[in-house]
Amino acid sequence: xxxxxxxxxxxxxxSGAAERSDETTGQPEATEAIITGADQVESYVPYLMGxxxxxxxxxxxxxxxxxxxxxxxxxxxxxxxIFGPEHGFRQNASNGAAVGxxxxxxxxxxxxxxxxxNRKPSQTQMEALDxxxxxVQDVGCRFYTYIxxxxxxxxxxxxxxxxxxxLDRPNPNGFVDGPVLDMQxxxxxxxxxxxxxxxxxxxxxxxxxxxEGWLANGIQCDINVIPIKNYTHDLxxxxxxxxxxxxxxxxxxxLYPSLCLFEGTIISQxxxxxxxxxxxxxxxxxxxxxxxxxxxxxxxxxxxxxxQGKMCYGIDLRDYDIKRLHASGRINLQWMLEFYKAFPxxxxxxxxxxxxxxxxxxxxxxxxxFKKQVMDGLSEEEIRKSWEPGLSDYKEMRKQYLLYx
Numbered sequence: 001x002x003x004x005x006x007x008x009x010x011x012x013x014x015s016g017a018a019e020r021s022d023e024t025t026g027q028p029e030a031t032e033a034i035i036t037g038a039d040q041v042e043s044y045v046p047y048l049m050g051x052x053x054x055x056x057x058x059x060x061x062x063x064x065x066x067x068x069x070x071x072x073x074x075x076x077x078x079x080x081x082i083f084g085p086e087h088g089f090r091q092n093a094s095n096g097a098a099v100g101x102x103x104x105x106x107x108x109x110x111x112x113x114x115x116x117x118n119r120k121p122s123q124t125q126m127e128a129l130d131x132x133x134x135x136v137q138d139v140g141c142r143f144y145t146y147i148x149x150x151x152x153x154x155x156x157x158x159x160x161x162x163x164x165x166x167l168d169r170p171n172p173n174g175f176v177d178g179p180v181l182d183m184q185x186x187x188x189x190x191x192x193x194x195x196x197x198x199x200x201x202x203x204x205x206x207x208x209x210x211x212e213g214w215l216a217n218g219i220q221c222d223i224n225v226i227p228i229k230n231y232t233h234d235l236x237x238x239x240x241x242x243x244x245x246x247x248x249x250x251x252x253x254x255l256y257p258s259l260c261l262f263e264g265t266i267i268s269q270x271x272x273x274x275x276x277x278x279x280x281x282x283x284x285x286x287x288x289x290x291x292x293x294x295x296x297x298x299x300x301x302x303x304x305x306x307x308q309g310k311m312c313y314g315i316d317l318r319d320y321d322i323k324r325l326h327a328s329g330r331i332n333l334q335w336m337l338e339f340y341k342a343f344p345x346x347x348x349x350x351x352x353x354x355x356x357x358x359x360x361x362x363x364x365x366x367x368x369x370f371k372k373q374v375m376d377g378l379s380e381e382e383i384r385k386s387w388e389p390g391l392s393d394y395k396e397m398r399k400q401y402l403l404y405x
Contacts, residue, residue: 034237037167037203037226038063038135041075044165044226048077051130054121056083056114056153060137060169060241068135068167069107080128082111083121085136085149115145120152126160134166137243138202140173141257142181143189143364146243150202151191151209154221166225168203168403172253174233175199175329176398180390181366189359190366195391196331197257199233199398207401225403232405236326245301252277254322258332264361266348267339268312271357272296272305280335281314282307288342289313306357314339333380340374350375 037043041063055061055069063071073079082104102111112118112125134153138146150166157164178196192214200208203225210220231237242248247256252275259277262269270279272295279293292313295305315335325332343349350371352358362368373383 032230035229036169052080054081054129054132056134061135120156132164137169140171155215158219158221163222166203168228170237171201172237177331179387187363246276263359264364268306271302278318281312283310285313291316
């Protein structure tokens with residue numbers, strides 16, 4: 001019976017759409033079917049049978065078009081606990097909001113928050129398990145917190161002698177770009193010496209965490225990565241499920257590595273609208289731009305956004321050619337340079353003391369020179385030169401952990 005159900009899941013599972021883009025034109029050359037680690041149930045379900053299983057999952061954790069927890073329960077997998085990262089298991093919490101423990105009403109399984117009072121499972125919780133499964137969709141940026149959750153889970157598994165099975169998923173921003181984090185600016189949105197766009201899947205990043213000794217005290221986690229089939233880092237991949245409330249469209253996901261840097265500025269990135277990370281603007285730019293939007297409080301997305309209740313003027317990137325941006329393999333710095341030049345009160349542009357909704361640009365970009373470079377009027381290429389040799393050194397180090405070309 002179990003073999004029959006597995007066969008049905010394999011047949012009905014949906015592979016994400018992927019397109020390989022030409023680096024010059026940005027137009028797709030070919031279409032390939034991608035099969036995620038989670039969809040390959042025959043590769044890991046037999047190992048889980050008869051074991052007490054914990055799962056680090058959220059709404060992106062699907063087998064076909066069904067939540068993986070429901071599929072695995074149907075196969076007879078004994079799931080003892082669900083561990084939810086930022087935004088919660090069912091994506092009902094805003095960015096940065098603490099998430100509490102609860103019981104999942106659909107399954108009755110306890111949900112343990114990893115984005116509240118605890119960032120990793122306790123000894124009691126780990127001792128109640130035989131194996132942990134990690135299946136969360138990442139977007140390939142240093143400041144996206146799911147890689148921190150992965151590290152915390154790996155440390156907990158290593159400390160209590162539990163194996164970690166990672167069901168790998170594509171990185172929609174699979175390129176490498178940006179300055180490597182200067183560790184004096186280590187924070188909750190930057191814990192490891194990696195560039196802004198790290199170019200790794202979760203499975204590959206786990207290998208790097210082990211290989212570089214980045215877990216606490218250099219501890220090593222016993223991992224088993226279920227690799228993606230038919231995937232390479234240059235493929236344009238459309239996510240079947242939004243990875244978080246403010247990355248709710250494919251455009252926002254592809255623009256995120258470039259636009260999230262604006263969280264360290266007075267410029268709104270659209271939080272407090274239903275089009276976050278696809279627009280840029282500020283009230284002080286009235287008369288310089290025709291496009292406008294007004295951030296408001298939206299529960300579950302952004303309760304207290306920057307410039308709440310004020311009309312912001314700027315640019316609309318919802319129709320921007322995101323495939324060309326993806327194919328370029330680069331963060332777009334021109335928007336940052338343009339908005340700094342246009343903003344009338346230059347001393348306010350990077351001043352994070354103006355609002356709790358603003359972050360520090362040093363933490364986001366990962367160094368203390370970028371702000372001065374922008375203020376001094378350096379060109380994009382001049383700024384990029386300052387990222388060397390760190391960026392090239394990272395790319396070379398990264399090669400030994402890659403599972404995909």
